[in-house]
Amino acid sequence: MKVAVIGLGKAGLPLAAVIADSGFEVVGVDIDERKCEMINNGINPIPEEAGLDELIKKHGGKNLIATPSYEDATDCNVFVVIVPLLIDEDHNPDFRILEDAFRNVGKVLKKRDLVVLETTVPPMATETLAKRWLEEESGLKLGDFYLAYSPERIMTGYSISRLKKFPKVIGGVNEESGTRAFEIYRKFIPNLHLVSSARVAEFIKLIEGCYRDVNIALANELFKIANELGVDFYEAREYANHEYCHIHLPSTGVGGHCIPVYPWFLIKEMEKREKFNYVRLLRVAREINDGMVNYWAEKIVLECMKIDKPLNDVKICIKGITFRKGVKELYHSRNLALAKLLMEKRLNVFVYDEMFNKEEIEKLGLKWIEPNEADLVFxxxxxxxxxxV
Ligand SMILES: NC(=O)c1ccc[n+]([C@@H]2O[C@H](COP(=O)([O-])OP(=O)(O)OC[C@H]3O[C@@H](n4cnc5c(N)ncnc54)[C@H](O)[C@@H]3O)[C@@H](O)[C@H]2O)c1
Incomplete structure (x- = not known):
C-alpha cells in the first residue's frame, strides 16, 4: 500500500507524517514547492505543531516524499485529499481548489484505488462533486474505484496526539467503499469508527462546528449581559458549568478555516432548498460572533478616552492578531479584523503578536509595537x- 496525501498544510502534513510513521510509504503532493523542499530535507514547516519536528526529521525525504507533481503519485493506491475549501464574500463555498485536487487525482487514478476526502465540505459533496470529478478525469466509474469521506478532527498544535487518540469516523459513498476505507484507515488511525455513509460522516463534522459556533455566540452574548449587569462572567461561569451545562468562553469572535465557515455550508444548503427557518439560529450565531469586534472596538475607544491625550494620539496595541493563540494563521482572524476596524476609525493602532516579527507585521500593512511602549494594550x-500610562 502506498498513500498519497494531497495538501500538506496544518491538517495534511501531520496526517501524512502519522501514516509514514505507521510504516507506509507516503507521497505528499502540495503546490507549494518551498514547503516540499523543506519536508524532503527533514525540516518541519509547521514548527508550532507538537511532535511534528521529530516525525518530519525521521521520515521527510525517506518514506515521506513531498512533491508538487501529481504524477509522482501515479503508483499510489490510496489518495487522501485535504486541501482547503474556502467561502466567498457571499459565504458560498468556493470549490476551485478542491476541484483542481480531485481532477488531478482523477488523472492518475487506477482500478481498485481508494480516494478519501478529509476536507470539511457541504453536505453530499463527496457523493456528488468528488465522484463526478474523479469519474470525468479517470474514465472509470464508482465501483472501479472506492470513494469515502473521513473528516479531519485535529486541532492545530495537538494534531499528532489527536490522530493517535481522538475518535475519527469514516463513511463510504457506497457500502464497499466504506468497508474498504475503514480497513485501510485503521492501519494508521487507532480510534476509527465506520459510519453508514459518507453523507453521515460529512454531517458529523458540520454539526460539531455548528455546536461550537452557536455556543461561543451564547458565551459572547452572556458575557456582554454580565458586563452590563456588573457581574463577573468568569466567576459565574465557573459555578454554572457542570455535567449538563458547558458555557464556552467569550472572545473577539470566531476565526480560522473551520468554525466560522462550516455553519455557512448548512445555511446555504438549506437556503437553496428554501428552508430558511431551519437555519435561523446558525445565522444569528454567525452575526453575534462576527459582531464582537464592534463590541470590543467600542470598549477600547471608551478606555482610550480616559487617557489624558487627544484620542488619535493614544498608542493602542492589539496584542494577538492570529485567530487563535499560538497558531500562525490569519484566515478570518477577528483579532486582525478588530485592529483594522480601529484603524478605519483613524485611531493610532499598533499590533504585537508573538507568532510574527516586526517585518512580517509591517508586510501586512500594520504597525508593530512592543506592548510596554503603547499607552493602552488590548x-x-x-x-x-x-x-x-
Ligand atoms: N487546520 C485545522 O485545524 C483543521 C481542522 C479540521 C479540519 N481541517 C480541514 O483541513 C482543510 C485544510 O486545512 P489546513 O489547515 O491544512 O490548510 P492550510 O492552508 O494549512 O494548508 C493547505 C495546503 O494545501 C495546499 N494546496 C492548495 N491547493 C492545492 C492543490 N490544488 N493541490 C495540492 N495542494 C494544494 C497548500 O499549498 C497548503 O499547503 C480545511 O479546509 C479543513 O476542511 C483543518
Missing amino acids: DAFELKIAWN
Whole structure:
C-alpha cells in the first residue's frame, strides 16, 4: 500500500507524517514547492505543531516524499485529499481548489484505488462533486474505484496526539467503499469508527462546528449581559458549568478555516432548498460572533478616552492578531479584523503578536509595537485592557 496525501498544510502534513510513521510509504503532493523542499530535507514547516519536528526529521525525504507533481503519485493506491475549501464574500463555498485536487487525482487514478476526502465540505459533496470529478478525469466509474469521506478532527498544535487518540469516523459513498476505507484507515488511525455513509460522516463534522459556533455566540452574548449587569462572567461561569451545562468562553469572535465557515455550508444548503427557518439560529450565531469586534472596538475607544491625550494620539496595541493563540494563521482572524476596524476609525493602532516579527507585521500593512511602549494594550486572547500610562 502506498498513500498519497494531497495538501500538506496544518491538517495534511501531520496526517501524512502519522501514516509514514505507521510504516507506509507516503507521497505528499502540495503546490507549494518551498514547503516540499523543506519536508524532503527533514525540516518541519509547521514548527508550532507538537511532535511534528521529530516525525518530519525521521521520515521527510525517506518514506515521506513531498512533491508538487501529481504524477509522482501515479503508483499510489490510496489518495487522501485535504486541501482547503474556502467561502466567498457571499459565504458560498468556493470549490476551485478542491476541484483542481480531485481532477488531478482523477488523472492518475487506477482500478481498485481508494480516494478519501478529509476536507470539511457541504453536505453530499463527496457523493456528488468528488465522484463526478474523479469519474470525468479517470474514465472509470464508482465501483472501479472506492470513494469515502473521513473528516479531519485535529486541532492545530495537538494534531499528532489527536490522530493517535481522538475518535475519527469514516463513511463510504457506497457500502464497499466504506468497508474498504475503514480497513485501510485503521492501519494508521487507532480510534476509527465506520459510519453508514459518507453523507453521515460529512454531517458529523458540520454539526460539531455548528455546536461550537452557536455556543461561543451564547458565551459572547452572556458575557456582554454580565458586563452590563456588573457581574463577573468568569466567576459565574465557573459555578454554572457542570455535567449538563458547558458555557464556552467569550472572545473577539470566531476565526480560522473551520468554525466560522462550516455553519455557512448548512445555511446555504438549506437556503437553496428554501428552508430558511431551519437555519435561523446558525445565522444569528454567525452575526453575534462576527459582531464582537464592534463590541470590543467600542470598549477600547471608551478606555482610550480616559487617557489624558487627544484620542488619535493614544498608542493602542492589539496584542494577538492570529485567530487563535499560538497558531500562525490569519484566515478570518477577528483579532486582525478588530485592529483594522480601529484603524478605519483613524485611531493610532499598533499590533504585537508573538507568532510574527516586526517585518512580517509591517508586510501586512500594520504597525508593530512592543506592548510596554503603547499607552493602552488590548490582549485579544485574554480579553483584557491595560493602561501603560
Ligand atoms: N487546520 C485545522 O485545524 C483543521 C481542522 C479540521 C479540519 N481541517 C480541514 O483541513 C482543510 C485544510 O486545512 P489546513 O489547515 O491544512 O490548510 P492550510 O492552508 O494549512 O494548508 C493547505 C495546503 O494545501 C495546499 N494546496 C492548495 N491547493 C492545492 C492543490 N490544488 N493541490 C495540492 N495542494 C494544494 C497548500 O499549498 C497548503 O499547503 C480545511 O479546509 C479543513 O476542511 C483543518
